[in-house]
Amino acid sequence: MADSLPVETPEQPLGPSKSELKKRAKALEKEKKAAEKAAKQQEIAQQQAAAEVDFAVDFYGTLPLNQSQSRPRRERAQISSLSSRDGETVLVRARVQASRAQGNKLAFLNLRQRTHSVQAVLQVTPEKVSKQMVKWAAALADESIVLVEGVVQKSPIPIQGASVSDVEIHVQKLHLISGIDGRLPFSLDDASRPDTEIETSEVQYNRVLLDTRLNNRVVDLRTQTNQAVFKLQAAIGDLFRDYLSAHGFTEIHSPKLQGAATESGASVFKVSYFKGTAFLAQSPQLAKQMAIAADFERVYEIGPVFRAEDSNTHRHLTEFIGLDLEMTIEEHYHEVMDMLDGMLMNIFNGLKEKYKHEIEVVGKQFPADEFKWREGPEGTLKLTHREAIQMLIDDGVPLGPTDDMNTENEKRLGRLVKAKYDTDYFIIDKFPMELRPFYTMPDPTDPTLSNSYDFFMRGEEILSGAQRIHEPRLLAEKMRSKGVDPESMKGYIDAFRMGCAPHGGGGIGLERVLMLFLKLNNIRRASLFPRDPKRLEP
Known part of the structure; x- marks a missing residue:
């Protein structure tokens, strides 16, 4: 009887090596982080998109040309009377004598009517004053004419540079009535400065000469x-x-x-x-x-x-x-x-x-x-x-x-x-x-x-x-x-x-x-x- 030949069995496949397992784990972790980053970026984008929706868009901006379209007969307040109107909501038409931003959430306006001025404040608040509104207000040109609605509030300290120094207006609405076409010949601050201050101050101020004033009398008369x-x-x-x-x-x-x-x-x-x-x-x-x-x-x-x-x-x-x-x-x-x-x-x-x-x-x-x-x-x-x-x-x-x-x-x-x-x-x-x-x-x-x-x-x-x-x-x-x-x-x-x-x-x-x-x-x-x-x- 002939001897039988041995039967070869197929070789069993070996499992993934440790290094391969590590590579796969790293790849999975990378994919996970990428997915999380993408989700985060999408969330940020959604938040930014939401932020670009200006909730205060109706509370500021340029008014249409006044052609006497309507006559709502809203009472307008005089700046000179504001000291006695603490806590009241007032509507004031005035010129912007100066404007400045403090960060991106706060702006100050110096509003002027004839011989009186008052400080107005815009501060970002939910559903009332947006960042866009503050930015727009701070960029208003000096001598623009605006219509301001806001609440009169007592100031804890006298406000420098305002003739009505014991109160300020916390602005809720701000609209431009008439802007500036061109450049002012001089600033009203310079035109209002005493000669004695110009001569004695260490700061080099601009002196507005009489002829310059008279050549631009309309602006000069606003002081x-x-x-x-x-x-x-x-x-x-x-x-x-x-x-x-x-x-x-x-x-x-x-x-x-x-x-x-x-x-x-x-x-x-x-x-x-x-x-x-x-x-x-x-x-x-x-x-x-x-x-x-x-x-x-x-x-x-x-x-x-x-x-x-x-x-x-x-x-x-x-x-x-x-x-x-x-x-x-x-x-x-x-x-x-x-x-x-x-x-x-x-x-x-x-x-x-x-x-x-x-x-x-x-x-x-x-x-x-x-x-x-x-x-x-x-x-x-x-x-x-x-x-x-x-x-x-x-x-x-x-x-x-x-x-x-x-x-x-x-x-x-x-x-x-x-x-x-x-x-x-x-x-x-x-x-x-x-x-x-x-x-x-x-x-x-x-x-x-x-x-x-x-x-x-x-x-x-x-x-x-x-x-x-x-x-x-x-x-x-x-x-x-x-x-x-x-x-x-x-x-x-x-x-x-x-x-x-x-x-x-x-x-x-x-x-x-x-x-x-x-x-x-x-x-x-x-x-x-x-x-x-x-x-x-x-």
Whole structure:
């Protein structure tokens, strides 16, 4: 029997090696981490996408052009009243004087209305103020006009840089009404800074020159200082009008186009008038006197006055606002002088009592000693022209007794009067006849003198007045002596031929009163859009 061959059995497959198992484990771990990372990235992306959905989109942005589409009659708050409205929700229209972000969740706006400002705060809160809203607010251009809705809250500390410093507005809604097209010529912070601060500070500030201000007057007028200045200008007009109305005066409106010059020797603007020539009125002088001849008894006017004098000084304009009055005299021309004196002191007292805030606002940029005047039994200081000249002569000024005072000597006299009598306001009476216009009444005892007077503030003349000549023959005589042909003003003289009561008056430069009361140092700062020999724009 043959031997049987051994049967070969197949070799059993070996399991994965340890290294292979490790590789597989690592691969699985890597896949797991990649899946987790992808899930995390997807979650982040979803969160970012959710964050890009601005929940406050309806609470801020640019409003459509206001074409009076609707009139919801929502009450608008004034910034000046906010101190008394703690806890209230208010709606305020204002300019953005400044804006700044603090991080990406907080922004501050300085909001301004005329002479008042307040801080507004935007802070990210759920469902009210978003990050996008804060970012948009912080990017608003200075001088943009916005509509703000928010809650007034007391501030724990006074807020620097805001006139209303005890509260702030926590903004809930903020919309742009009008933005800025272009670039501001200067910042309002620079335009509001006192010269003394610029000169003494270690910080190099930008100085905004007067010409730059006047060339961009609309922006310049927005400063809190200028807002206060022109509120005070309006107040002077109101106080002038109220006082005279209470004393039986009637307001008149005289023509500014005239066929002849009002005063001899003064420069006048000639204008083409159809086929002839007319003149712009240097004052309402003729009309005032003719109104007295028409039995108006007491009249006043507030209106433009034109002087074609090539005077480029700190106190001259070619067009200014005149405060003029004329009244009948019962016995003595000092009745008129006393009326003018009472009216001016009423203005000074009215400004001091009713407009303290505005005076303080101006004083921050133009620091000045408080304007002083005498009241009580002693009354306003009154000097004769001779006494005033003698004070200057005694101080070393070479003047004759009938000499006129130039601007330098007027200021010098003002300093002497202030040192001796402690007043910024005084009257000089009895000017030499040769220094006054043709219609001025001569003194009854000394024909070289006149029944005329000037009023002064801080050593500068602000008012000129006199008793007028109401007798036609004497008036014609004085006209000829001053080189004026009576026939050229026949209508004026004829008014007195019909009989006219004795009368007198005066004319005041509104801008000068304002400039000197506040000590602004240049009359152009007291004129809204000043006109001088070199300026007709804007």
